[in-house]
Amino acid sequence: xxxxxxxxxxxxxxxxxxxxxxxxxxxxxxxxxxxxxxxxxxxxxxxxxxxxxxxxxxxxxxxxxxxxxxxxxxxxxxxxxxxxxxxxxxxxxxxxxxxxxxxxxxxxxxxxxxxxxxxxxxxxxxxxxxxxxxxxxxxxxxxxxxxxxxxxxxxxxxxxxxxxxxxxxxxxxxxxxxxxxxxxxxxxxxxxxxxxxxxxxxxxxxxxxxxxxxxxxxxxxxxxxxxxxxxxxxxxxxxxxxxxxxxxxxxxxxxxxxxxxxxxxxxxxxxxxxxxxxxxxxxxxxxxxxxxxxxxxxxxxxxxxxxxxxxxxxxxxxxxxxxxxxxxxxxxxxxxxxxxxxxxxxxxxxxxxxxxxxxxxxxxxxxxxxxxxxxxxxxxxxxxxxxxxxxxxxxxxxxxxxxxxxxxxxxxxxxxxxxxxxxxxxxxxxxxxxxxxxxxxxxxxxxxxxxxxxxxxxxxxxxxxxxxxxxxxxxxxxxxxxxxxxxxxxxxxxxxxxxxxxxxxxxxxxxxxxxxxxxxxxxxxxxxxxxxxxxxxxxxxxxxxxxxxxxxxxxxxxxxxxxxxxxxxxxxxxxxxxxxxxxxxxxxxxxxxxxxxxxxxxxxxxxxxxxxxxxxxxxxxxxxxxxxxxxxxxxxxxxxxxxxxxxxxxxxxxxxxxxxxxxxxxxxxxxxxxxxxxxxxxxxxxxxxxxxxxxxxxxxxxxxxxxxxxxxxxxxxxxxxxxxxxxxxxxxxxxxxxxxxxxxxxxxxxxxxxxxxxxxxxxxxxxxxxxxxxxxxxxxxxxxxxxxxxxxxxxxxxxxxxxxxxxxxxxxxxxxxxxxxxxxxxxxxxxxxxxxxxxxxxxxxxxxxxxxxxxxxxxxxxxxxxxxxxxxxxxxxxxxxxxxxxxxxxxxxxxxxxxxxxxxxxxxxxxxxxxxxx
Numbered sequence: 001x002x003x004x005x006x007x008x009x010x011x012x013x014x015x016x017x018x019x020x021x022x023x024x025x026x027x028x029x030x031x032x033x034x035x036x037x038x039x040x041x042x043x044x045x046x047x048x049x050x051x052x053x054x055x056x057x058x059x060x061x062x063x064x065x066x067x068x069x070x071x072x073x074x075x076x077x078x079x080x081x082x083x084x085x086x087x088x089x090x091x092x093x094x095x096x097x098x099x100x101x102x103x104x105x106x107x108x109x110x111x112x113x114x115x116x117x118x119x120x121x122x123x124x125x126x127x128x129x130x131x132x133x134x135x136x137x138x139x140x141x142x143x144x145x146x147x148x149x150x151x152x153x154x155x156x157x158x159x160x161x162x163x164x165x166x167x168x169x170x171x172x173x174x175x176x177x178x179x180x181x182x183x184x185x186x187x188x189x190x191x192x193x194x195x196x197x198x199x200x201x202x203x204x205x206x207x208x209x210x211x212x213x214x215x216x217x218x219x220x221x222x223x224x225x226x227x228x229x230x231x232x233x234x235x236x237x238x239x240x241x242x243x244x245x246x247x248x249x250x251x252x253x254x255x256x257x258x259x260x261x262x263x264x265x266x267x268x269x270x271x272x273x274x275x276x277x278x279x280x281x282x283x284x285x286x287x288x289x290x291x292x293x294x295x296x297x298x299x300x301x302x303x304x305x306x307x308x309x310x311x312x313x314x315x316x317x318x319x320x321x322x323x324x325x326x327x328x329x330x331x332x333x334x335x336x337x338x339x340x341x342x343x344x345x346x347x348x349x350x351x352x353x354x355x356x357x358x359x360x361x362x363x364x365x366x367x368x369x370x371x372x373x374x375x376x377x378x379x380x381x382x383x384x385x386x387x388x389x390x391x392x393x394x395x396x397x398x399x400x401x402x403x404x405x406x407x408x409x410x411x412x413x414x415x416x417x418x419x420x421x422x423x424x425x426x427x428x429x430x431x432x433x434x435x436x437x438x439x440x441x442x443x444x445x446x447x448x449x450x451x452x453x454x455x456x457x458x459x460x461x462x463x464x465x466x467x468x469x470x471x472x473x474x475x476x477x478x479x480x481x482x483x484x485x486x487x488x489x490x491x492x493x494x495x496x497x498x499x500x501x502x503x504x505x506x507x508x509x510x511x512x513x514x515x516x517x518x519x520x521x522x523x524x525x526x527x528x529x530x531x532x533x534x535x536x537x538x539x540x541x542x543x544x545x546x547x548x549x550x551x552x553x554x555x556x557x558x559x560x561x562x563x564x565x566x567x568x569x570x571x572x573x574x575x576x577x578x579x580x581x582x583x584x585x586x587x588x589x590x591x592x593x594x595x596x597x598x599x600x601x602x603x604x605x606x607x608x609x610x611x612x613x614x615x616x617x618x619x620x621x622x623x624x625x626x627x628x629x630x631x632x633x634x635x636x637x638x639x640x641x642x643x644x645x646x647x648x649x650x651x652x653x654x655x656x657x658x659x660x661x662x663x664x665x666x667x668x669x670x671x672x673x674x675x676x677x678x679x680x681x682x683x684x685x686x687x688x689x690x691x692x693x694x695x696x697x698x699x700x701x702x703x704x705x706x707x708x709x710x711x712x713x714x715x716x717x718x719x720x721x722x723x724x725x726x727x728x729x730x731x732x733x734x735x736x737x738x739x740x741x742x743x744x745x746x747x748x749x750x751x752x753x754x755x756x757x758x759x760x761x762x763x764x765x766x767x768x769x770x771x772x773x774x775x776x777x778x779x780x781x782x783x784x785x786x787x788x789x790x791x792x793x794x795x796x797x798x799x800x801x802x803x804x805x806x807x808x809x810x811x812x813x814x815x816x817x818x819x820x821x822x823x824x825x826x827x828x829x830x831x832x833x834x835x836x837x838x839x840x841x842x843x844x845x846x847x848x849x850x851x852x853x854x855x856x857x858x859x860x861x862x863x864x865x866x867x868x869x870x871x872x873x874x875x876x877x878x879x880x881x882x883x884x885x886x887x888x889x890x891x892x893x894x895x896x897x898x899x900x901x902x903x904x905x906x907x908x909x910x911x912x913x914x915x916x917x918x
Contacts, residue, residue, distance in 0.1 A: 060082060060085045060089070060105075063078055063081060063082040063085070064082065064105075066078055067079060067082065067109075067112070079109060079112070082109055084120065084121070089102050099128050102128075103125055103128055103129075107125070109121070119167065119170075119171055119199075119202045119206075120202060120205075122163075122167055123164075123167070123202065123205050123206055123209065126160050126163060126164055126167075126206075126209055127209055129156060129160060130156075130157075130160055130209055130212070130213060132153075132156075133153040133156045133157050133160070133213075133216065134212070134216060136149055136150065136152075136153035137153055137157070137216035137219065137220055140153070140220055141219070141303075141307075141349060142345055142348045142349050142352060143352055143397060150220060153216075153220065154217055154220050154221055157213045157214075157216050157217040157220075158213075158217055158226075160209070160210070160213040161210050161213035161214040161217060161226070161229060161233075164206045164207070164209050164210035164213065164233075165206075165210050165229070165233065167206045168203050168206040168207045168210060168233070168236065171199050171202050171203040171206060172203060174199055175196065175199045175200060175203065178192055178195055178196045178199065179196065182196065203236065204236065204237050204259075207233045207234070207236040207237050208233070208234075208237050208259055208262075208263060210229075210233040211230045211231075211233030211234040211237065211263060211266050212230070212262075212266055214226045214227070214229040214230035214233060214270075215227070215230040215266045215269050215270055218230060218269075218270060218273045219269060219273060222273065223273075224273065224274055226273075227270040227271075227273040227274050228243075228270070228274070230266060230267075230269075230270040231243065231244050231245060231267060231270045231271075232244075234263045234264075234266050234267050234270070237259070237260070237263040238250065238251065238260070238263055238264065238267070239251060245264075245267050247279075247282055247283060247286060250264060250286065252286075252290060252292075253292075255287070255290050255292050255293050256292040256293070256294065258294045258296060258297055261287060261290075261293045261294060261297040262297050262300075264283060264286070264287060265283075265284075265287060265297060265300060265301065265304060267283055268280045268281075268283035268284045268287070268304060268308070269304055271283065272304070272307065272308040272311070277308055277312045277314075280308050281305070281308060281309075284301055284304060284305045284308065287301050288301050288305075302321070302325055302346060303345070303346055303349055305321055306318065306321065306322070306346065306349060306350050306353060307349070307353055309321065310350070310353035310354050310357050311353065311357055313357055313358075313367060313371070315367065315370040315371055315374060316370075318354075318374060319370070319374055322342065322350065322374065322377070322378075325342060325346070326339045326340055326341065326342065327339055327340070328340070341380075341381035341382075341384045341385055342378065342381045344381075344382065344385060344387050344390065347378045347379075347381035347382050347385075347387075347390075348378075348382065348387075348390050348394070350374070350375070350378040351375050351378040351379055351382070351394060351401075352394070354371050354372075354374050354375040354378070355375055355394075355398050355401075357371065358371040358372070358375075372402035373402070375401075375402050376401075376402040376403060379391060379394070379401055379402070379403055383407075383409045386464065386465055386468075388409055388412070388465055388467075388468040389468075391403075391409060391413065392413070392416065395413060395416075395417075401413070407459055407460070407461045408456050408459040408461050408462040408464070408465055408468075408469065409465070409468075411452060411455045411456035411459055412453070412456040412465075412468060412472050414452050414456075415449055415452035415453035415454075415455070415456050415472065415475070416453075416475070418445070418448055418449035418452050418453075419446075419449040419453065419475050419478075419479065421445060421449070422442065422445035422446045422448075422449045422479070422482070423482075425439075425441070425442045425445050426439075426442050426446075426482060429441075429442050435518075436481065436482055436483060436484035436486075436518070437482060437483060437484070442483075443483040443484070446479045446480075446482050446483040447479070447483065449475075449479050450476055450479035450480065453472055453475050453476045453479065454476060456469075456472050457469060457472050457473055457476060466499075466500075466501070467501075467504065469499070470496055470499060470500035470501075470504035470505075470508070471504060473492065473493070473495070473496030473499070473500070473508065474493070474496060474504065474507055474508060474511065476492050476496075477489045477490075477492045477493035477496060477508070477511055477512070477515065478511065480492060480515070481511070481514070481515050481518070486515045486516070486518045486519035486522065487515070487516075487519045487535075489511075489512075489515040490512045490513075490515035490516045490519065493508045493509070493511050493512035493515060494508070494509075494512050494542075496508040497509045497512065505549075506546075506549075506550045506553065506555075509542065509545065509546050509549070509550070510546065510550075510555050512542060513539065513542055513543060513546060513559070516535060516538060516539040516542065517539060519535050520532060520535045520536055520539055523535050543559055544569070546559060547559060547560065547569055547573070547577060548573075551573065551576055551577045551580065552577070552580040553580070554580075554581055554582075554585055554587060556577045556580070557577055557578050557580065557581045557587050557591045558587060560574055560577050560578060560594070561578075561587065561590060561591065561594060571598040571599070571601045571602045571605075572598075572602055574594075574595075574598045575595045575598040575599045575602065578591040578592070578594050578595035578598065579591070579592075579595050579621070589628060592621065592624065592625050592628065593625055595621055596618070596621050596622045596625045596651065596654075599614065599617060599618040599621060599622070600618060600622070600654045600658070602614050602618070603615050603618050603658055612662060612663065615658050615659075615661070615662055618658055619655065619658060619659060619666060619669055622651060622654065622655045622658070623655065623669060623672070623673070625651060626648060626651050626652060626655060626673065626676055627676070629644055629647050629648035629651055629680075630648060630676050630679065630680055632644045632647075633645050633648060633680045633683070633684060634680075634683060634684075641684050641686075642684075642686060644680075645680050645681065645684060645686050648676065648677060648680055649677060649688065649692060652673045652674075652676070652677050653695070655669065655670075655673050656670055656673055656674075656699050659673075660699070660702050660706075665702075665706050667703055667706060667707070670699065670702075670703055671703065674696060674699060674700070677696065690723065690724065691724065691726070691727075693723075694720060694723050694724035694726070694727035694728075695727060697716055697719055697720055697723070697724075697727065698720065698727045698730050698731050698734075700712075700716055701713055701716045701717060701720070701731045701734070701735070702731075702734060704716060705734070705735060705738055713735070716731070717731055717732070717735075725766070728766065729763075729766040729767075729773070732759065732762040732763050732766055733763055733766075733773070735759045735762070736756070736759035736760050736762070736763045736781065738759075739752070739755045739756040739759045739760075740756060740784065742755075742756075743755075743756045743788065748791075748795070750792065750795060750796065753788045753789075753791055753792050754792065756784070756785065756788045757785050757788050757789050757792070757801065757804065760781050760782075760784060760785030760788070761785065761804075763778075763781050764778060764781055764782060764785070764808075767781075775815070775817065776817070779812055779815070779817035779818075782808040782809070782811060782812050782817075782822075783808075783809075783812065783818075783819065783821070783822050785804070785805075785808055786804070786805040786808040786809045786812075786822060786825065787805075787821070787825070789801040789802070789804040789805035789808070790802070790805040790825055790829060793805065793829075799833075802829055802832065802833060803833065805825065805826075805829055806826060806829045806830055806833060806835070806838070809822045809823070809825055809826035809829070809842070810826060810830075810838060813826060813841065813842060813845060818842075818845070820846060820849070820850070820856060823842045823843070823845055823846040823849075823860075824842075824846060824859075824860075826838070826839070826842040827839045827842040827843045827846070827860075827863055830842060831867070836867050836870055836871065837871075839863075839867055840864060840867040840868060843860045843863040843864040843867065844860075844864050846859075846860040847860035847861050847864050855892060855895070858891040858892065858895040858899075859895065861883060862895055862898055862899060862902065864879075865879045865880055865883070865902065866902060869902075869905075869906060869909070873906065873909050873910070876906060877906050877910060880899075880902065880903055880906055883899065884899075884903065887899070890903075
């Protein structure tokens with residue numbers, strides 16, 4: 001059998017390699033390409049390839065699938081390989097999610113193949129559960145965890161210690177069996193020895209984690225049985241022959257191995273828990289004095305040493321140890337070098353251990369003075385490093401602290417305690433603790449606290465503690481608020497806001513607003529209107545500043561909901577503030593509704609591409625709010641349900657207006673919105689009024705039109721024509737405008753022009769029946785319809801279209817709304833229809849409206865004289881003579897030549913003495 005020393009050395013070579021590689025992924029097997037094809041079949045080929053290139057996750061999946069279908073004889077071998085992969089992956093897992101997934105898969109494997117050689121997997125599973133508990137235990141040492149978290153950690157540690165001890169025992173039995181085979185000799189002696197070395201490594205690992213699980217359980221609960229279990233586990237790791245490790249037989253040459261030195265540290269801790277203080281100190285001194293101990297372990301020795309000495313109240317020894325730590329290993333400060341404070345965790349631990357150790361001593365016990373001096377020095381180390389939060393936490397935990405000096409921290413602590421006394425008295429007095437007190441005695445306590453806090457705020461060294469100084473200033477402002485000095489409190493808080501950063505700055509501005517609100521309430525209750533106006537203006541100015549600087553806080557939303565009008569925030573900014581309120585907040589529903597209203601105004605004010613962007617944003621929010629309206633309606637009864645239904649309809653109108661106004665309407669949103677309204681009405685048994693019902697029909701007309709469902713459009717139009725003049729007019733106007741847009745894209749398409757004429761005619765007919773169409777709008781529709789009808793007559797020869805164009809242009813002529821194009825068109829079309837009188841009227845009107853000498857004037861004048869000559873040649877001759885007198889050459893071409901020809905024809909008519917027209 002291999003002797004104990006050699007066994008220990010070999011085991012720790014193995015375990016050290018294991019620990020050293022715990023943070024590194026397993027190296028892929030270096031499989032030669034010639035070995036990728038072997039007699040084990042394609043599965044092994046794939047696995048060899050995956051292993052060679054380090055594709056561990058894929059390899060694990062491959063093995064899981066093989067395990068599901070493998071024969072009984074293959075399952076054990078596959079499970080062992082899969083377990084080894086899980087062990088490697090657990091060792092390098094970097095996230096809680098990944099660790100939990102691997103733990104679940106590992107447990108499934110152990111349940112599926114209980115006989116698999118899974119020692120390493122079980123150890124890694126235990127380690128994954130151990131590490132969070134270790135962190136909790138370390139934080140428990142410095143009192144930074146609650147009772148529930150500590151209790152959970154103790155339960156886990158106790159379970160782990162038991163499981164790992166059992167596992168170490170199982171591995172021990174296997175080791176003995178292998179040792180027996182080794183002693184008897186075997187042809188496979190090298191394989192046996194390799195397996196022995198691996199099992200000794202695993203037993204050491206299991207014992208190591210079992211030892212520390214028991215050790216932390218002992219330190220957290222004070223249980224001596226757990227401490228003894230820890231010693232027995234560490235004895236296995238350190239190669240002790242009995243249950244208790246012996247310092248004399250400590251393998252000092254192996255202390256350079258971190259697991260060995262950490263196990264020795266665990267022995268010292270367990271001895272301390274058992275009250276064997278001197279033995280514990282000797283183990284700690286050994287680790288302190290051995291130059292081979294890794295720095296990572298050496299850094300832990302001091303804190304363990306502090307605990308052992310403080311709990312035994314060995315103040316002289318403790319003081320000496322702390323001085324050495326502060327002076328780099330020297331008892332006294334080195335000349336020319338300043339004493340260094342303990343690290344924050346060490347200083348906090350020292351203060352805790354000393355304060356808890358003296359808690360049981362009488363107040364007049366002389367040992368208290370020395371202990372409190374050490375604790376005071378530890379607290380001073382915290383203060384020197386700006387760790388005021390730790391000082392205040394310890395003050396809350398222990399009620400009083402042996403703080404010395406007279407700087408900011410000491411004064412702040414005094415002021416804080418005075419403030420706490422005032423707050424307690426405020427609550428005890430029966431007043432609302434969130435409003436100013438009416439009790440003079442409580443008011444006096446706030447004044448006293450303010451005095452102490454002012455001393456701290458103005459202390460010479462206060463600027464060193466910027467964050468805590470800001471908190472001190474906040475308390476000063478609250479002292480003023482709770483005693484009713486609202487304006488003074490607001491001024492103090494604004495001063496703090498100028499000095500503070502981050503959360504403290506936001507808090508200061510908000511509390512200043514609260515104070516100004518209270519001051520304004522008082523002023524409004526008095527006859528001093530000027531003072532109220534001054535405070536109101538100041539409050540609104542500060543509110544606007546708060547919204548601009550802290551828009552993503554829930555308080556900003558609260559402020560906006562209460563005072564949207566007075567602070568004058570633009571819709572875009574207001575919407576951003578309101579949308580920052582998170583689901584689950586009491587303000588969420590109200591903020592979403594207000595944001596929807598603000599965004600709708602933003603959409604209405606925008607144009608072009610910006611309108612499309614804002615519309616998409618609005619619809620996302622608005623549809624969510626509509627869904628909330630639906631749920632509220634379903635969950636309400638009576639009048640509340642009716643109000644919810646009305647709110648939903650109001651929201652739906654804005655959604656439909658926005659969705660249908662887009663260049664490419666969002667018909668899915670439109671249809672869903674109408675379905676929601678129908679669902680609410682049907683579920684609640686509520687009917688909408690006639691106007692609203694017609695509005696929803698109109699929206700369905702729009703949907704049908706966009707889907708080119710002409711039959712549906714006409715059926716819905718017929719329904720609207722009977723039920724609602726206003727909705728019918730909106731529908732025909734929408735259809736006309738849609739046809740107009742299509743016609744502009746396809747100006748020569750006959751079917752499009754015919755549809756435009758039909759839709760325009762419907763608009764004009766609705767307008768004649770008392771609709772909302774203005775005179776100017778009707779004139780524009782007549783002009784566009786007439787132009788389309790004229791084009792159709794030109795393209796198709798459809799005289800009905802010509803007559804339609806004439807009728808609409810003649811109407812515009814009668815109403816005085818006909819433009820130059822309409823008059824020119826009317827002149828040509830009326831003449832072609834044989835209505836010379838109407839044509840003459842059109843050209844005369846165009847001539848009268850045009851400026852003399854323009855081409856338009858010459859054109860109108862020519863046609864007017866030409867048409868007049870057909871019925872009244874003499875008048876035509878007079879008119880021509882007047883024109884010729886003004887323009888001997890007739891005018892610019894082509895009208896000059898035409899006028900000359902017209903003159904010759906008139907002369908010919910006069911010479912012949914006939915009434916025939918030229």
